[in-house]
Amino acid sequence: MDIMDGRDNVSEEQWQAIVDNDTVYDGEFLYGLRTTGIFCKPSCRSRLPNRRNVLIFEDASEAVAAGFRPCKRCKPTHDRLPDQEWADEIARYLELNYARALRLQEIADHCHGSPYHLHRTFKRIKGTTPIEYLQQIRINRARALLQQTSWPISEIAGEVGIPNVSYFTTIFKKMTGRTPAMYRENIQSAEAQKRGQEEEHDEQDCVLDKARL
Numbered sequence: 110m111d112i113m114d115g116r117d118n119v120s121e122e123q124w125q126a127i128v129d130n131d132t133v134y135d136g137e138f139l140y141g142l143r144t145t146g147i148f149c150k151p152s153c154r155s156r157l158p159n160r161r162n163v164l165i166f167e168d169a170s171e172a173v174a175a176g177f178r179p180c181k182r183c184k185p186t187h188d189r190l191p192d193q194e195w196a197d198e199i200a201r202y203l204e205l206n207y208a209r210a211l212r213l214q215e216i217a218d219h220c221h222g223s224p225y226h227l228h229r230t231f232k233r234i235k236g237t238t239p240i241e242y243l244q245q246i247r248i249n250r251a252r253a254l255l256q257q258t259s260w261p262i263s264e265i266a267g268e269v270g271i272p273n274v275s276y277f278t279t280i281f282k283k284m285t286g287r288t289p290a291m292y293r294e295n296i297q298s299a300e301a302q303k304r305g306q307e308e309e310h311d312e313q314d315c316v317l318d319k320a321r322l
């Protein structure tokens with residue numbers, strides 16, 4: 110007797126995806142058939158199995174480890190980038206597009222995966238969610254602009270893809286511990302202090318030079 114017998118691990122949502130051959134769910138899970146030892150993508154157009162015989166797997170390696178073979182029809186092991194490459198591709202997309210207002214759905218559409226799967230895979234590989242990663246890029250860019258330009262904060266907010274200034278300020282503060290205005294002020298006063306010290310050094314050098322004469 111199969112150890113999995115009697116355990117229905119198919120959710121309603123997953124079952125519906127299998128019934129509908131729903132491609133939206135491809136990449137989110139795979140299903141194996143106890144009766145055939147074969148696993149498929151949700152969209153596979155093979156005959157609808159008996160729900161009792163269905164086993165859900167997270168990915169192909171899990172299915173293979175359980176002794177299942179990939180279906181020759183839907184080729185569940187063939188059409189996806191390795192997760193590492195995929196996560197890198199998503200990161201590159203975010204780095205190039207941070208200045209636009211991006212939603213998870215849009216990122217997912219562009220990077221060819223469902224939002225749920227993209228979120229989960231990215232987090233597993235990168236240790237942070239795509240949205241957190243995006244916000245980190247934006248805040249780093251905002252810090253550079255606050256330091257290097259005298260642009261108004263509203264302009265910087267727009268430039269880094271968070272045009273709503275109060276939302277920008279909230280996120281900035283959450284990630285750096287300071288508001289953008291405080292951040293800029295601290296940097297400017299630190300720089301002024303540094304300049305003051307350098308001038309002092311110059312004076313001391315002069316005194317030393319004179320002493321050597």
Ligand SMILES: [Zn+2]
Nearest residue numbers: 149153180183
């Ligand atoms: Zn199949």
